[in-house]
Amino acid sequence: MEKYKILVVEDDDDVRNSIKLLLKSENYMVDEARCGEVGLEKFSDDTSLIILDIMMNGMTGLEFCESIRKKSTVPILFLTAKASESDKLLGLMAGADDYLTKPFSYAELFARVNSLIRRSYQYSSVKNNSNVDLPPTNVLNAKYIELESVKINVNENEVFIRGERVELTEMEYKILLLMAHYPKKVFSIQNIYESTWDESFFSSSANTVMVHIRNIRSKIEEDNKKPKILTTVWGKGYKLE
Numbered sequence: 631m632e633k634y635k636i637l638v639v640e641d642d643d644d645v646r647n648s649i650k651l652l653l654k655s656e657n658y659m660v661d662e663a664r665c666g667e668v669g670l671e672k673f674s675d676d677t678s679l680i681i682l683d684i685m686m687n688g689m690t691g692l693e694f695c696e697s698i699r700k701k702s703t704v705p706i707l708f709l710t711a712k713a714s715e716s717d718k719l720l721g722l723m724a725g726a727d728d729y730l731t732k733p734f735s736y737a738e739l740f741a742r743v744n745s746l747i748r749r750s751y752q753y754s755s756v757k758n759n760s761n762v763d764l765p766p767t768n769v770l771n772a773k774y775i776e777l778e779s780v781k782i783n784v785n786e787n788e789v790f791i792r793g794e795r796v797e798l799t800e801m802e803y804k805i806l807l808l809m810a811h812y813p814k815k816v817f818s819i820q821n822i823y824e825s826t827w828d829e830s831f832f833s834s835s836a837n838t839v840m841v842h843i844r845n846i847r848s849k850i851e852e853d854n855k856k857p858k859i860l861t862t863v864w865g866k867g868y869k870l871e
Contacts, residue, residue, distance in 0.1 A: 639669035666694035699725035
């Protein structure tokens, strides 16, 4: 496999060293930091994924995540001892792509790491599954999809709203791109999750999708409390105007 570089930011030495040894055994390159301040210094453009503890002395994981999101859309996997739904939502709202609750199994860690990296580097515009048909050939061959207010580069994370470029995380971009292929089509939360995450939908996944929708709106809408681009169809889901 290609060697991807993973940055592990975790203040528990035993947890950090265990994760490092495990990832190296799977041929990943691993850099590490025991605090957020050092993690920011070690982050680079060739970092493929960040594994990040939320509760750390000094800079918290949430603060670290927000700092990274100002300059990069690199996938971020939160490790958290807090299992409440509100804590998980805070992490996603800060810009994380996924989270694991401690204690976790190494098999689950591998599954999340591999999934995030696969989606980041091997994502195809739209998955051919039961939820969404492949878009017409002329759309697939186009470099941009252009709607009234939205222009999206289908080959890379590049989005323009009303002519201004906006920075989206990888998952936010994929959700918007999926919906842009089918403007005005109503996507249920389950449609969005299974088509974008490429995993089976569970009821607990609904909040994850809604937080990402909220984050997208905060970046593309003039008034995200009265969305005109990514609108809600009550009781059914969301659509892109």
